[in-house]
Amino acid sequence: MDAVRALRPTGIIGVSTVPKLFNQQVIEAMAEINERPIIFPYSNPTSRSECTADEAYRWSGGRAIFASGSPFPPLEIGGKTFVPGQGNNVYIFPAMGMAVYATEATRVTEEMFIVAAKAVAEQVSDASLATGLIYPPQSQIFEASLHVAIRVAEYIFEKGLARVQRPKDAAALIRASVYRPVYPS
Helix, strand or coil, X not given: CHXXXXXCCCEEEECCCCCCCCCHHHHHHHHHHCCCCEEEECCCCHHHCCCCHHHHHHHCCCCCEEEECCCCCCEEECCEEECCEECCHHHXXXXXXXXXXXXXXXXXXXXXXXXXXXHHHCCCCHHHHHCCCCCCXXXXXXXXXXXXXXXXXXXXXXXXXXXXXXXXXXXXXXXXXXXXXXXCC
């Protein structure tokens, strides 16, 4: 809490695996200095999480922007439903691999990860944001990954990093390159 009061961060990220590190005093201090405090307890498993979704939302008066490393179910506080997001590399790395594979990119750059992050953010609707969900729903992960891979592939072609000729339709290239585990019946 002393660090929050002294540094006045807009967000805190937990990767310590210290349960309850983001206690009520810490969350309340974050809510005092931020209209929308960012609370990301990313430690796994759930038993090692710095706080729960319920705690972050309740102690911030429902104003926290929350994502965690562990899954938390939707919850209702004061008549409002919150859908906690799970921050996970599943939104970036598979799509990045798909784009690099399809384009035969000569290298992976930091900028490609920025493109991927923006592509993830493009898929979050205002309705999702209103419930606190800051990632695309995991139930739509396949389409979300395709969207990210297409954006990254387009960037790879624009920057001349591909070893294959640029197709007329980068989306078709990505879709044709997708591995689908199908088992014989």
